[in-house]
Amino acid sequence: MSRIVVLGSGAWGTAIALSLHRRGGHQITLMAHSPEAAREIAEPRENILFLPGFPIPDEIVVTGDEAAIAEAQIIVSVVPSEFLRPTLARIRPHLQLGQFIVSATKGVEDRTFLRMTQVISETLEKAGLLLSIGAFSGPSFALEVAQGQPTAVTVAFSDPQIAALIQQEFSSATLRLYTSTDVIGVELGGALKNVIAIAAGIAAGVGLGHNSTAALITRGIAEITRLAVACGGRRETLAGLSGTGDLVLTCTGSLSRNRTVGQALGEGRKLPEILESLGGKVAEGVLTTRAALGLALRHKIEMPITEQMELILNEGKDPREAIKELMLRPGKHEL
Numbered sequence: 001m002s003r004i005v006v007l008g009s010g011a012w013g014t015a016i017a018l019s020l021h022r023r024g025g026h027q028i029t030l031m032a033h034s035p036e037a038a039r040e041i042a043e044p045r046e047n048i049l050f051l052p053g054f055p056i057p058d059e060i061v062v063t064g065d066e067a068a069i070a071e072a073q074i075i076v077s078v079v080p081s082e083f084l085r086p087t088l089a090r091i092r093p094h095l096q097l098g099q100f101i102v103s104a105t106k107g108v109e110d111r112t113f114l115r116m117t118q119v120i121s122e123t124l125e126k127a128g129l130l131l132s133i134g135a136f137s138g139p140s141f142a143l144e145v146a147q148g149q150p151t152a153v154t155v156a157f158s159d160p161q162i163a164a165l166i167q168q169e170f171s172s173a174t175l176r177l178y179t180s181t182d183v184i185g186v187e188l189g190g191a192l193k194n195v196i197a198i199a200a201g202i203a204a205g206v207g208l209g210h211n212s213t214a215a216l217i218t219r220g221i222a223e224i225t226r227l228a229v230a231c232g233g234r235r236e237t238l239a240g241l242s243g244t245g246d247l248v249l250t251c252t253g254s255l256s257r258n259r260t261v262g263q264a265l266g267e268g269r270k271l272p273e274i275l276e277s278l279g280g281k282v283a284e285g286v287l288t289t290r291a292a293l294g295l296a297l298r299h300k301i302e303m304p305i306t307e308q309m310e311l312i313l314n315e316g317k318d319p320r321e322a323i324k325e326l327m328l329r330p331g332k333h334e335l
Helices: 011-023 035-042 066-071 081-094 116-126 142-147 160-170 183-205 210-230 241-252 257-266 271-277 285-299 304-315 319-327
Strands: 002-007 026-031 051-055 061-063 074-077 100-103 132-137 151-156 175-180
Touching: 002 011, 002 066, 011 026, 011 051, 011 142, 011 160, 026 066, 035 061, 051 142, 066 081, 081 116, 081 285, 100 116, 100 160, 116 132, 116 183, 132 160, 132 183, 132 241, 151 160, 151 183, 151 241, 160 175, 175 183, 183 210, 183 241, 183 257, 183 285, 183 304, 183 319, 210 241, 210 285, 210 304, 241 257, 257 271, 257 285, 285 304, 304 319
Parallel strands: 002 026, 002 074, 026 061, 074 100, 100 132, 151 175
Antiparallel strands: 132 151
């Protein structure tokens, strides 16, 4: 029996905890960012704010006490990218040699342009801790994972034996894991698709049709792949679950927060108002857009869709004008 702590009690963290409990054979702890946040879940035995309608079994311990980390064999980090560093600072004294950290956050850190596993590794190395860190990503809406709908994702560690261990510990009748050693490709596929999902939402918001969405998805995966390969990822990874699979889901699914943000922008609403309406939920693509462009500049990679998303999100550019500019770019060979 493994002791697993899910670090982060949002919708995705709660869904992962429910999936692991449904599998059986584990001691599961869901760790919130504070004792108050933990009580808001533990007392009603339901995550009313982020994932209502799903009873949390009594066997799942809900806590805001960082000391719970010390007992974990596996830590699943589902902390939003902007809060990861302060969270790591709080739990660092309780981390132990031999633990495995699985990052399930789909984002890139603003300003540093680091992937989540890099943020974790950098933070722990400064404290003299060398732990095995990997990534968990794929087409996976939290609501459907919580419902127990069949879902397939990828888990990546540089050591294939550790990836196989996590695969064995997490796989169930409703959650299928494929292994990979391409941590870079898996992380960037999961993070960068959020930017393209905002673009797909904008296309829907301004009233464009299926042709436009198909074009965005196809050219979006081209952008993502170019950057991921330049950063050291593998092209074939971006054709898999954590690349094309996740991109298609978030660009077309109504449960996608990033697509929802884009659609509201396309309908003429302002970004601060849209983010406020999410009620505390995070659309990672908003911050990832700027970080993606920083990475692209560093590696001299062209990302025209991402560039236009940055102008819309942070410069107030008219979405229709952005679409027009994309369509009127000089003609190119496809590959």
